[in-house]
Amino acid sequence: MKARRLPLVFLVFISFSSIAQSDMLKKESPAISAKMDEQGSHSVLDSSAITSAMVSSYTPGKAIASPAADRPIDKQATKETVNLYRNLKKLLNKGIMFGHQDDLAYGVGWKYIRGKSDVKEVTGDYPAVFGWELGRLETDQAVNIDSVPFDKMKGFIAGSYNKGGVITVSWHLNNPLTGKTSWDPAPGTVASILPGGEKHVLYKSWLDKVATFITDLKGKNGEMIPVIFRPFHELNGNWFWWGEKYCTPDEYKQLYRFTVSYLRDTKNLHNLLYAYNTDRFGSKEEYLEKYPGDEWTDVIGFDIYQRQKGEAGNAQFVKDTGKMLAMLEEIATERNKIPALTEFGFGQVPDSTWWTNVLWKALEKHKISYALAWRNAGAKPSGENEYYLPYKGQVSEEDFRRFYKLPLTLFQKEVTKEKIYK
Numbered sequence: 001m002k003a004r005r006l007p008l009v010f011l012v013f014i015s016f017s018s019i020a021q022s023d024m025l026k027k028e029s030p031a032i033s034a035k036m037d038e039q040g041s042h043s044v045l046d047s048s049a050i051t052s053a054m055v056s057s058y059t060p061g062k063a064i065a066s067p068a069a070d071r072p073i074d075k076q077a078t079k080e081t082v083n084l085y086r087n088l089k090k091l092l093n094k095g096i097m098f099g100h101q102d103d104l105a106y107g108v109g110w111k112y113i114r115g116k117s118d119v120k121e122v123t124g125d126y127p128a129v130f131g132w133e134l135g136r137l138e139t140d141q142a143v144n145i146d147s148v149p150f151d152k153m154k155g156f157i158a159g160s161y162n163k164g165g166v167i168t169v170s171w172h173l174n175n176p177l178t179g180k181t182s183w184d185p186a187p188g189t190v191a192s193i194l195p196g197g198e199k200h201v202l203y204k205s206w207l208d209k210v211a212t213f214i215t216d217l218k219g220k221n222g223e224m225i226p227v228i229f230r231p232f233h234e235l236n237g238n239w240f241w242w243g244e245k246y247c248t249p250d251e252y253k254q255l256y257r258f259t260v261s262y263l264r265d266t267k268n269l270h271n272l273l274y275a276y277n278t279d280r281f282g283s284k285e286e287y288l289e290k291y292p293g294d295e296w297t298d299v300i301g302f303d304i305y306q307r308q309k310g311e312a313g314n315a316q317f318v319k320d321t322g323k324m325l326a327m328l329e330e331i332a333t334e335r336n337k338i339p340a341l342t343e344f345g346f347g348q349v350p351d352s353t354w355w356t357n358v359l360w361k362a363l364e365k366h367k368i369s370y371a372l373a374w375r376n377a378g379a380k381p382s383g384e385n386e387y388y389l390p391y392k393g394q395v396s397e398e399d400f401r402r403f404y405k406l407p408l409t410l411f412q413k414e415v416t417k418e419k420i421y422k
Contacts, residue, residue: 003164007145012295020179024226030312037329040126060294069097070085070086070089071085071282072085073260073274073285073294073295073296073297074264074270074272074299076191076270076397077223077270077271078223078226078270078271079402080219080223080224080225080226080271080378080421081226081270081271081272081273081422083225083420083421083422084166084226084273084420084421085273085298085338087418087420087421088166088299088338088369088420089338089369090279090416091369091410091418091420092338092367092368092369093367094408094410094414094418095407095408095409095414096368096369096370096371096408096409096410097127097128097129097166097369097370097371097410097411097415098119098127098128098129098365098370098373098404098409098410099127099129099130099131099166099168099370099371099372099373100118100119100127100130100131100369100372100373100375100376100389101124101131101132101133101343101372101373101374101375102131102132102133102146102148102161102375102376102377103117103118103119103130103131103395104126104156104160105129105146105148105152105153105156106115106148106376106377106378106389107376107378107390107391108376108378108385108387108391108394109378110378111378112152113201118236118376118387118389118390118391118392119389119411121391121392122389122391122392122397122400122401123400123401123411125404125411125412125413126160126163126165126411127165127411127412128165128166128370128410128411128412128414128415129134129165129166129167129168129370129372130156130157130165130166130167130168130374130408131168131169131170131372132146132148132153132156132157132161132167132168132169132170132172133146133169133171133172134169134170134171134172134173134210134213135170135171135172135173135174135182136174137171137209137210137213138148138173138174138206138209138210139174140209145172145181146375147331150213154213154216154217157217157225157227158217158218158219158220158225161217161219161225161226161421162219162220163412163416164412164415164416164417164419164420164421165412165415165416165420166228166370166415166420167217167225167226167227167228168227168228168229168230168248168275168342168372169227169228169229169230170230170231170233171210171229171230171231171232172240172248173206175189175241176189176192176193176199176202176206176387177189177192177193177241182240182241183239184241185238185240185241185242185243185245185246186246186247187245188246189241189242189246189247190241190246190247190251190255190306191247191251193255194251194255194258195256195258199398204262207262207263207267208261208267211263211267211269212265214227214229214263214269214270214271214272217271220251220352224269224270224271225271226271226272226273226421227271227272227273228272228273228274228298228299229240229263229272229273229274229275229292230274230275230276230277230299230301230342231256231259231274231296232252232255232256232259232277233277233278233303233342234277234278234279234303234398235252235274235277235278235279235290236278236279236280236281236286236289236290238277242255248293249289249290252290252292253290253291253293256276256290256292256296257292257293259271260292260296273298273299274296274297274298274299275298275299275300275339275340275342276291276292276296276297276299276300276301277298277300277301277302277303277342277343278301278302278303279302279303280302280303280304280320280324281324281327282303283327284327284331286329287302287327287328287331288331294335294337297337298337298338299337299338299339299340299342299369300328300331300332300335300337300338300339300340301328301339301340301342301368302324302328302341302342303340303341303342303344304317304320304321304324304341304343304344305343305344305346305347305374306345306346306358309350309351310355314351314354314357314358316353316364317346317358318358318361321344321362321363322361322362322365322366325339325341325362325363325366325368326366328368329367338369338415339367339368339369340368340369340370340371340372340383341363341368341370341371341372342372343372343373343374344371344372344373344374345373345374345388346358346388347386347387347388348385348386348387349388349389349390349394349395349396350395351388351395351396352395352398352399353396353398353399354396354399355396355399355400355402355403356399356402356403356406357399358409359371359403360403360406360409373386373388373389374388375387376388376389376391
């Protein structure tokens with residue numbers, strides 16, 4: 001049990017004060033190569049006093065209102081989905097949920113061991129948020145771009161949901177125009193799958209497969225499991241075919257709206273919350289350039305990774321993340337949305353105090369729903385390990401435990417108690 005929570009009254013008081021592209025593509029674009037490494041560009045191989053300081057420095061911004069009538073954009077959303085939506089907002093007053101991509105499937109040096117998790121190995125607890133990936137579902141593959149079998153994924157999702165965890169899924173879908181991966185940023189792809197486009201029928205068939213997968217996600221009482229769906233993420237980068245250079249703002253908005261409408265209104269899926277998700281951004285205007293509209297999104301977020309090591313890199317990450325989180329909170333308050341850090345990471349976490357001395361410094365003054373760390377993929381073809389969270393024996397292991405013990409970081413045990421689906 002995580003025996004470190006402050007009394008509820010005090011907390012309320014605080015609340016107010018894929019398989020990679022070709023080698024040539026990687027050499028031609030280091031940015032694309034980096035994003036491919038982070039986001040599924042290769043298969044998983046077999047191969048105390050600080051707490052007080054952190055609490056006292058937590059000065060959240062304006063709380064997002066949560067009136068009784070507040071609902072997701074889907075007015076027919078299931079009871080569990082509505083409850084999740086409302087509780088995500090309520091939990092903003094208690095702290096930040098911690099998430100991890102592919103947490104239950106594999107880690108550094110292992111995969112598919114029942115109940116195992118690198119987070120649990122280090123902290124004794126699971127994440128509150130579990131991220132999964134649907135890439136290759138559209139091409140009828142048995143495994144996704146990270147070699148996770150879709151049948152196993154369904155079991156992982158059901159198990160986490162039944163324990164009260166939050167589920168979010170991304171989709172690195174192939175380029176429907178060229179047949180290559182998400183990292184084939186061919187101009188004209190988005191236009192080709194809009195209504196009237198040459199690949200529109202193909203795209204609808206892909207959405208049909210996503211809908212079938214989502215429909216198969218059932219809780220222990222047969223109810224549909226709520227999922228935060230974040231399609232076409234990092235839209236202001238140039239590594240994906242839906243990226244900044246490869247479609248107009250209007251085309252992106254049309255694509256996002258069509259996707260939501262097709263899943264919700266045509267396929268009658270009412271267990272989804274929809275997330276709009278950029279990469280780094282410099283202004284609110286830039287963030288909202290391709291925003292599809294308040295009636296089409298429930299969650300808003302962005303992704304950020306630290307590249308530079310050392311004190312200068314740490315300071316820059318804190319500064320950049322904090323600035324963007326402040327803007328995100330403003331947008332969320334203005335538009336009544338749920339703000340989240342939809343992806344983050346520092347490859348191999350080389351700083352032994354990165355969790356409390358860097359990440360938490362970036363987060364502590366902000367009120368967001370969750371922060372999702374990227375995956376612990378383990379051995380890459382080069383022999384180097386890829387991971388964004390510590391495992392047993394890793395240099396930042398002890399500091400991650402300190403991060404876990406902070407009163408305002410929420411993991412599964414706390415979130416389970418909140419009964420967010422009821």
